[in-house]
Amino acid sequence: MREETKLKLMLYFTIGYTTFFTINALIKKNYEFLYYTSLMILLIYLIMLFQQKIYLPTILIGGLTLLGALHMLGGNVYRGKTRLYDLWLIKNILRYDNFVHLIGMITITFIIYNVFFSFFNQKIKQNKFLFFLILILISLGVGSLNEIIEFGAVLFFNAAKGVGDYYNNAWDLVFNLIGATIAS
Secondary structure (H helix, E strand, O other): HHHHHHHHHHHHHHHHHHHHHHHHHHOOOOOHHHHHHHHHHHHHHHHHHHHHHHHHOOHHHHHHHHHHHHHHHHHEEEEEEHHHOOOOOEEEOEEEEHHHHHHHHHHHHHHHHHHHHHOHHHHHHHHHHHHHHHHHHHHHHHHHHHHHHHHHHHHHOOOHHHOOOOOHHHHHHHHHHHHHHHHH
């Protein structure tokens, strides 16, 4: 399958699940998820706008497509009375939320590598420890931005119950670190 066809299919899939979950959030008056959806649509627009300049390989666009779908499912799908984000995949070790942070940070770290590798000088590229440390720290900065966005939902939409407490925030950061380290 041609790259252009793959990109179109991913875009249609993303438009489909975004539309479905936006309508679902409107019906349920879930303003927190409308906030996240709006930010996701803005991010998709920016990626499409700058795709020619930053060139993300199809596999990384696929990672973002998957990440968006996992996020939408996590906040809108329930297993019984338990929201998917709150579901333990491995009891007392790994929740769905942690898994999404892990996958998200792996994807983001590969994107950062792809976009910024050519900007690193030769000394940094030759020092593997320093290179990976810089890559991990940049990725953690993006992960922190995500936590700030979640905090915005708490402040503006009274979403503390859905977003989680400090303990949840700390685990998000831990799984961001694990994901960035795996990808590096």
